[in-house]
Amino acid sequence: MVESPKQLAQESPSANNFNNNSEELDNKSADSIIITTETIPKPPYEIHKVCLPPYTTTVRKLKHRLFEIFFSDDPLSIFRNHSFCRKVDLGVRCVFPVFQWLPSYNFKLFGSDLISGITIASLAIPQGINYASLANLPPKIGLYSSFVPPLIYSVLGSSRHLAVGPTSSASLVMAMMLSQMVSFINEPVLHLKLTFTATFFAGLFQASLGLFRLGFILDFLSKATLTGFMAGVSIIVSLQQLKGLLGMTHFTNQMQVVPVLTSVFRHRQEWSAKIFIMGIIFLVLLLTAKQISKKKPKLFWISAAAPLISVVVSTLLVFLLKSKFEDVPKIGWLQKGLNPPSSNMLYFKHGPYLSLAIETGIVTGILSLTEGIAVGRTFASQQNYQIDGNKEMIAIGVMNIVGSCCSCFVTTGTFSRSAVNYNAGAKTAFSNVVMALAVLVTLLFLMPLFHYTPNVTLAAIIIAAVVGLVDYKTVINLWKLDKLDFLACWCSFLGVLFISVQIGLAIAVGVSVFKIILHVTRPNTVVLGNIPGTHIYQSLHRYENTTRVSSFLILSIESPIFFANSTYLQERILRWVREEEERIIEDTEERLKCVILDMTAVTAIDGSGIDIISELREKLEKKALQFVLVNPLGNVMETLQCSKVLDLFQFKGLYLTVEEAVADISSYWEHSIP
């Protein structure tokens, strides 16, 4: 039973005594000014009741909740209030983002996309060959993978800067997983079949994630995580380029810093000063071009054209001075021909091979999807546009499903290629089409032209592209804003550098989730005071012009009350009461009579939270303290109502505002004293 204010007031010193006290206190220093209940402005209107939200059934609540989770963007809203034709038009644009930019496509945009498309095409060829060999596949598969998937992506993808192709991490993981059961040397055809099958399942998995609207899972990649991830991958990718930059022939298949550097220094007899100097010259030229474009935005074309010019110049150089550059590693001779169909090579026979292919598909699917979406979001946030995670997943998934039928292996938006694409000034997904066409032309006719392109130029282009993406300014900002975000960023960075891309990301997501948990586990509790002459109650600690209200302790909890913090909150609130009582004894003030809990910032409550509310009530009642709740939010109010805890508070225990609670309770005290 709640103790009525009447009882409490009778136990307290008389009202006269109390008023005398307040006059004395007015003469004290500003630091310890308190307002007595006399000076509080009385509300000129009635005391408002706290309402329950309108009743809804459990099923409707669940429906609303699920809608908010899966369709929070209200994807069908664009179709409302339109004619049928317009709806069809909008639907087509929605399913095929290509129709969003194609109608307004102009020659200027085409110019930018052409340059960037040709630039990334010049990267696609050596990268394709390189990653195919990482995945234990014939080199041509790598080239095929840079032809069909970019075409699909340009139609379905919503990112403007993502350049599509195979990635090192997915290639490596695929090789590792398939080699557990199949040798690519002894059974090359079976190995190839399983590769295509794994690619098919990777695509199926990715597309289903998108279709079931699970794109929100990717929200857990925070900006902090992405910054660290980007910096880590930049360094990893740069280190991979040491092979080309130093003209080495032996190089490790591993990705982490330590094995790569170990391998580079172990084979230092392979280092070539001539190639290194050539690489450094190109690197310096590329970085200078970038700086010029940065300082004078009108000269943007300098940095955009620089990579392609480098490729042409270096190829000509090597071609013209054949004899002097004989020992420089070049892209070399490549077989001509287009993607053959491979749908007949998909392996669906029940057995261990199929389950291996499915497993490999899911792992590489997750891996490449994470990289693709992370890269896409990164560039989107740099240019302030939104990427629809679900659409991206479907686009990447369909790209891989189709790819698996056209002799391609797992592809996604790759970091190095997208960085070059972005730097070369790509404006729309058309740069992917240009790249695909360039690869097509190359596959059919131009193979001999790349014969003389030195690998070192490509290495310099990649390094120049990724080096600018170590975003130290954001890192400094993170340190200022949030130490735990800073930690997440470093975890992601160091994890990528020293363990692996996926583990680095997993650690960073873990730290980010831990941060949320920690915020809930140890929430802020604040003592409120009144700004004299107003109805405003604010933190005593923060607002100097606030004053304590005599006989009241007003606490605000800034967090949901969950099992994870209920024990802490109970202890913390009791400690506030204890400390307030000690302070009152020290300052010989009016004794504490009422504890008000402002629940405005308590956004949810669970069973443990309900328990501590009723336990607190009991414990405070034993101390002859009234316990009052103020402004529980809608769902908190519902839970309180369900649990019957509200019955305990019926009588003068629930108010809409702190002001009304203080005014009503103190007027009750006054009236009940003769």
Next chain:
Amino acid sequence: MVESPKQLAQESPSANNFNNNSEELDNKSADSIIITTETIPKPPYEIHKVCLPPYTTTVRKLKHRLFEIFFSDDPLSIFRNHSFCRKVDLGVRCVFPVFQWLPSYNFKLFGSDLISGITIASLAIPQGINYASLANLPPKIGLYSSFVPPLIYSVLGSSRHLAVGPTSSASLVMAMMLSQMVSFINEPVLHLKLTFTATFFAGLFQASLGLFRLGFILDFLSKATLTGFMAGVSIIVSLQQLKGLLGMTHFTNQMQVVPVLTSVFRHRQEWSAKIFIMGIIFLVLLLTAKQISKKKPKLFWISAAAPLISVVVSTLLVFLLKSKFEDVPKIGWLQKGLNPPSSNMLYFKHGPYLSLAIETGIVTGILSLTEGIAVGRTFASQQNYQIDGNKEMIAIGVMNIVGSCCSCFVTTGTFSRSAVNYNAGAKTAFSNVVMALAVLVTLLFLMPLFHYTPNVTLAAIIIAAVVGLVDYKTVINLWKLDKLDFLACWCSFLGVLFISVQIGLAIAVGVSVFKIILHVTRPNTVVLGNIPGTHIYQSLHRYENTTRVSSFLILSIESPIFFANSTYLQERILRWVREEEERIIEDTEERLKCVILDMTAVTAIDGSGIDIISELREKLEKKALQFVLVNPLGNVMETLQCSKVLDLFQFKGLYLTVEEAVADISSYWEHSIP
């Protein structure tokens, strides 16, 4: 740059037009009543500034944060303002909780503890033998483990009902892990050495967790989780008693429902009707005794004495009718003698055995600690007292460290024994001392007396104890309060029943954490309206007497703004704006001019949150909408300040209350219109 209200006002229809509109609207149905800015009560005082919290250094903030995490209970507060002697006294009481209850210990408490202590002692002997055999150890080790550890716990432990001894799950896991490298048949001495060493490391790990004050980790065991866990373990423990109840000799070592039932039915030729009937009679008597005590609290001693009486009666029965009960399984002959020291048997030589022992110790340590604390918290919450997690961890840890030197293996607070202890009316940890003394006397002299105790009686006592702990009322309550808690409860229950104790707990903790994350990922956003004639702004949906304020959209976000919800929140807020604009066009109301974001319930913000605030500002500015923040909390304000986002809001963009924001902005509009 923020668009000034002046500019906005000039773009909007003229004030006259606006006032005419409002008069028309006053005649509309109550459903669509809106208040115009004219009718809003003007504050009679100045507009208040939003302050930053007083400046503190990063180091001090970190210190405060760490203090709240590790010393939130302010453990040294009890020592303040006391003389040195009193401090020493309090310190001793704090380190040894035995001194908290010993001074006020009286004969009545002793009576209860004596009965419960002897009752659990009668359980300890068969359990000790049983669990030692589970752990591939000689039976006497099991008995030794019920002598020394309870004595240590009674001095250090803060639970009043926890009865200490070996547990089935830790025993099983220990046997499984050690048998990977050592055969207990071929190398019994090495196996015993490693068992003691693992016990030592389990204790060391447990005590360190407590010393480093990581007890808050156990807060993640919510009430929902514990209810499910308790129900699951009750059923598992009951099923284990089928061996005794049916008089079986063959029984599986596994714990889950399916293998236990399979094993029971496979060996159904071993079932004995005589034993089963005897067991059922005792079970019915025990349950009846319990019901009597429940209905008439004065007859509490009936249920308290029932188990011991059952043991005595059944032992006498079997002793007197030896010939008829020859085939009934009994506890049988046991070797006499006390715990020999075993510190010389601890194995610290560097090598694979040591790392195996450490690993086994950590795993069994976590397992037994979880069970011990979960059981302790369960009984504490039933009797409304608090358990200090850190102290419990140290107590259980020290108990195992000492135990490992006295021929004991891993012990903890066990579920079945504590349930019997609680039911037999234990009042303090002294029941553990009684149990230890009873085991001591038994070990030295009374072994022959237990010779004739039939196992079936013990089985009936355990089932009667645990069956009342399936708390279906709480489960029903959870369904009403929170569907996700209900799910966590069932996960924990089914996980324990069908997988294992630790996995069941892990799943339940996972679901609980997921719940917190989900709450943050999809937070509530609420449209606020004014209660006419007051300064109160509340949910339009929830409070029928609230009305929209014309030209304003007032939104309240009920969650911290983190990376996990920033994308969602931005989309959601823009959707609110879009829907409001559509509604306004439909109702031909005054056009929207200002969006107010009430941040009272936004308890934290991170870098992604900051980004969406500035992105929202930009996007709304493009729509010629003013964007205003109201009442950011202390740490949110600090982060906003750090990130320089506040600079964008300097001019009429930050208010302390919604009331002041509305009044100030609308008066600005009025004044800037001629």
